[in-house]
Amino acid sequence: MSTTRAGLTQTGTATSLLRFATAGSVDDGKSTLVGRLLHDSKSVLADQLEAVEHASRRRGQEAPDLALLTDGLRAEREQGITIDVAYRYFATARRRFILADTPGHVQYTRNMVTGASTAELAVVLVDARNGVVEQTRRHAAVAALLRVPHVVLAVNKMDLVDYAEPVFARIAEEFTAYAASLGVKDVVAVPISALAGDNVVEPSANMDWYGGPTLLEHLETVPVGTDPSVEPARFPVQYVIRPQSEEFHDYRGYAGQLASGVLRVGDRVTVLPSGHTTTVAAIDALGVQTEIAWAPQSVTVRLADDIDISRGDLIAGGPAPVPTKDVQATVCHLNERPLHVGAKVLLKHTTRTVRALVKEISYRIDITAPIEEGGLEQRPAPEGLNVNDIGHVVLRTAEPLALDDYTDNRRTGSFILIDPADGTTLTAGMAGEAFDTVSTTDASQEEDWV
Amino acid sequence: MTVTTQRLVQAEDSPYALSHLDALEAESVHIFREVAGEFERPVILFSGGKDSIVMLHLALKAFAPAPVPFALLHVDTGHNFPEVLAYRDRAVAKHNLRLHVASVQDFIDRGVLRERADGLRNPLQTVPLLDGIESNKFDAVFGGGRRDEEKARAKERVFSLRDEFGAWDPRRQRPELWSLYNGRHAVGEHVRVFPLSNWTELDVWQYIEREGIELPEIYYAHRREVFQRDGMWLTAGEWGGPKANEPVETRLVRYRTVGDMSCTGAVDSDADTIEAVITEIAASRLTERGATRADDKMSEAAMEDRKREGYF
Numbered sequence: 001m002s003t004t005r006a007g008l009t010q011t012g013t014a015t016s017l018l019r020f021a022t023a024g025s026v027d028d029g030k031s032t033l034v035g036r037l038l039h040d041s042k043s044v045l046a047d048q049l050e051a052v053e054h055a056s057r058r059r060g061q062e063a064p065d066l067a068l069l070t071d072g073l074r075a076e077r078e079q080g081i082t083i084d085v086a087y088r089y090f091a092t093a094r095r096r097f098i099l100a101d102t103p104g105h106v107q108y109t110r111n112m113v114t115g116a117s118t119a120e121l122a123v124v125l126v127d128a129r130n131g132v133v134e135q136t137r138r139h140a141a142v143a144a145l146l147r148v149p150h151v152v153l154a155v156n157k158m159d160l161v162d163y164a165e166p167v168f169a170r171i172a173e174e175f176t177a178y179a180a181s182l183g184v185k186d187v188v189a190v191p192i193s194a195l196a197g198d199n200v201v202e203p204s205a206n207m208d209w210y211g212g213p214t215l216l217e218h219l220e221t222v223p224v225g226t227d228p229s230v231e232p233a234r235f236p237v238q239y240v241i242r243p244q245s246e247e248f249h250d251y252r253g254y255a256g257q258l259a260s261g262v263l264r265v266g267d268r269v270t271v272l273p274s275g276h277t278t279t280v281a282a283i284d285a286l287g288v289q290t291e292i293a294w295a296p297q298s299v300t301v302r303l304a305d306d307i308d309i310s311r312g313d314l315i316a317g318g319p320a321p322v323p324t325k326d327v328q329a330t331v332c333h334l335n336e337r338p339l340h341v342g343a344k345v346l347l348k349h350t351t352r353t354v355r356a357l358v359k360e361i362s363y364r365i366d367i368t369a370p371i372e373e374g375g376l377e378q379r380p381a382p383e384g385l386n387v388n389d390i391g392h393v394v395l396r397t398a399e400p401l402a403l404d405d406y407t408d409n410r411r412t413g414s415f416i417l418i419d420p421a422d423g424t425t426l427t428a429g430m431a432g433e434a435f436d437t438v439s440t441t442d443a444s445q446e447e448d449w450v
Numbered sequence: 451m452t453v454t455t456q457r458l459v460q461a462e463d464s465p466y467a468l469s470h471l472d473a474l475e476a477e478s479v480h481i482f483r484e485v486a487g488e489f490e491r492p493v494i495l496f497s498g499g500k501d502s503i504v505m506l507h508l509a510l511k512a513f514a515p516a517p518v519p520f521a522l523l524h525v526d527t528g529h530n531f532p533e534v535l536a537y538r539d540r541a542v543a544k545h546n547l548r549l550h551v552a553s554v555q556d557f558i559d560r561g562v563l564r565e566r567a568d569g570l571r572n573p574l575q576t577v578p579l580l581d582g583i584e585s586n587k588f589d590a591v592f593g594g595g596r597r598d599e600e601k602a603r604a605k606e607r608v609f610s611l612r613d614e615f616g617a618w619d620p621r622r623q624r625p626e627l628w629s630l631y632n633g634r635h636a637v638g639e640h641v642r643v644f645p646l647s648n649w650t651e652l653d654v655w656q657y658i659e660r661e662g663i664e665l666p667e668i669y670y671a672h673r674r675e676v677f678q679r680d681g682m683w684l685t686a687g688e689w690g691g692p693k694a695n696e697p698v699e700t701r702l703v704r705y706r707t708v709g710d711m712s713c714t715g716a717v718d719s720d721a722d723t724i725e726a727v728i729t730e731i732a733a734s735r736l737t738e739r740g741a742t743r744a745d746d747k748m749s750e751a752a753m754e755d756r757k758r759e760g761y762f
Contacts, residue, residue: 047735084605084620084623088604089650096650117627117628229466243517257476298477298479298480414630422636425632
């Protein structure tokens with residue numbers, strides 16, 4: 001079975017799914033690490049490898065360039081850069097993986113924000129020779145901002161520092177302290193060499209001082225998902241199902257995907273923004289009646305009372321959010337056109353799209369400030385937010401929204417801003433404050449930074 | 451180095467654990483319902499291949515007990531496997547669907563398209579496809595493309611905006627965050643939607659097994675008259691093969707993908723049940739397209755170039 005493509009050695013056994021993202025600066029060896037993970041987990045097949053070998057030879061390279069496995073577009077191959085987030089798929093006997101492979105160069109912040117938005121784990125790569133640098137802090141801050149539950153620090157190129165434990169320990173300690181100060185709950189540090197294969201898939205013979213898991217072992221065993229039983233139920237209504245057939249004459253079901261929590265038949269729920277309360281009468285799980293559903297299942301809910309409900313409404317169990325037209329949020333601006341005060345935009349939150357006005361850009365967050373100075377700094381943003389900027393805004397919406405704080409709920413606390421003129425996705429938004437601790441800079445220090 | 455871990459459960463131990471297939475299914479159903487909620491005239495591209503069959507199955511589940519609120523669009527290359535056409539028509543009748551057919555042969559007969567020297571009809575699909583989308587004013591077009599198929603596809607969004615020429619510009623894609631899909635488009639533009647983006651070939655087969663989904667017979671091992679061209683076993687037929695120097699032999703084969711007969715190769719196989727097929731794929735050292743698709747081998751960027759022109 002050693003040649004079996006992983007994931008099927010125990011046919012019939014359900015495997016779980018981990019979505020994770022990688023972040024690394026240009027020369028940290030991220031492509032090599034991704035190539036190593038795919039290659040050593042036997043996820044690269046003969047014809048793919050052959051294509052890479054062929055292309056490498058044509059380019060005059062002696063060894064197969066594993067980066068060619070991941071750089072898919074013409075411009076990327078021509079320029080030897082990675083343009084955009086790409087998704088990779090691999091599997092082991094224990095778990096399936098969806099890897100958001102985010103490039104590390106200029107446009108990194110928005111790409112990493114994109115990749116991290118769906119990730120349950122982020123791998124932050126550093127070069128053992130350089131330690132924690134500005135990019136590393138950005139990556140940690142983005143992982144914290146997006147509330148990625150698990151962060152792995154992969155200290156790469158250990159082969160170039162003689163596999164020395166003190167080098168690793170110092171970097172791990174500095175990074176863990178910084179990440180913890182940003183609110184990251186779970187950090188695991190692994191010393192690796194992506195090039196030589198140490199501690200990526202196979203344990204390293206060169207670092208017997210390291211007693212922890214290899215990177216892949218950790219990816220296979222890290223807990224996935226949150227515990228729905230401790231979260232309030234959130235069910236954004238996507239679509240109203242009314243068959244109007246003879247058999248289902250009076251059927252009126254609200255289709256959606258549970259954003260969090262558990263719904264049971266008989267549960268008391270509140271419909272937002274109207275505030276009406278009613279009871280769950282039935283739950284249909286894709287055509288089969290059931291008594292219980294939980295996040296992230298897609299189901300159809302029927303309610304006891306005849307209430308006017310449509311796409312965009314939220315069915316909430318437990319403590320319900322108070323609908324508001326005044327939205328305070330941390331945002332990452334994604335588009336080359338800056339975001340200005342006074343801009344009229346569309347805001348998409350769960351299944352509801354409303355008109356919104358940018359009332360205030362309170363501040364920009366400088367996530368590169370040195371750790372000893374607090375790590376994060378608020379800066380004035382009189383020119384608005386530029387592409388890749390992270391900042392805090394106040395929005396006024398045309399209709400009330402049932403938002404949770406992003407800190408509490410990544411799905412009902414997130415939104416995007418859209419340009420109403422051409423539909424461009426402008427900005428990613430997270431309701432509430434981004435970080436527990438952001439220090440303010442007074443104007444006199446501003447010149448140092450400019 | 452581990453700091454505290456709260457509110458997190460070990461998926462395998464939790465009563466609320468979802469298997470990877472459940473998670474993928476929930477995500478795909480969410481995508482179907484988003485499109486139903488946001489677009490005026492969506493359509494499902496249906497080839498009769500396993501991916502489009504799984505798409506249709508997911509759409510049926512997403513709107514049950516109501517019917518699927520979308521029509522089907524089949525781009526008929528004129529060189530289809532008869533078993534696949536028969537399957538298509540059975541599915542349409544069984545689920546009471548509306549079927550639109552965009553026919554490559556029609557376009558050739560009308561002189562709009564010209565037969566290629568190599569006889570490949572797959573690259574000719576783009577013009578009838580875009581014409582079918584335009585003339586029916588479809589604003590969302592579901593495709594069964596998966597990101598694991600090909601490296602250009604690994605970069606494609608779930609909601610992928612196409613301009614009025616149907617073209618894909620990889621540099622101008624919208625970032626896609628959380629499960630907040632942006633379907634805004636101008637008149638004349640449309641959005642390609644890929645609900646199976648995050649599925650792999652194995653996921654598709656495991657799901658087919660779990661759900662007991664029927665497939666066209668050509669996916670399972672059978673005896674067939676084939677001949678060899680460019681290292682692939684192609685079916686003898688009326689589309690320009692075999693040539694005089696291409697001897698025909700009868701072999702035990704099956705198909706891993708279903709496309710136009712002129713460029714879809716069979717693989718030697720004795721896998722005649724779904725369990726055997728899954729075991730075979732799991733052990734295969736070749737990708738699905740690498741094993742069976744001639745059109746992807748034309749250049750390093752063949753898929754990307756065709757997508758830029760409006761292909762899926």
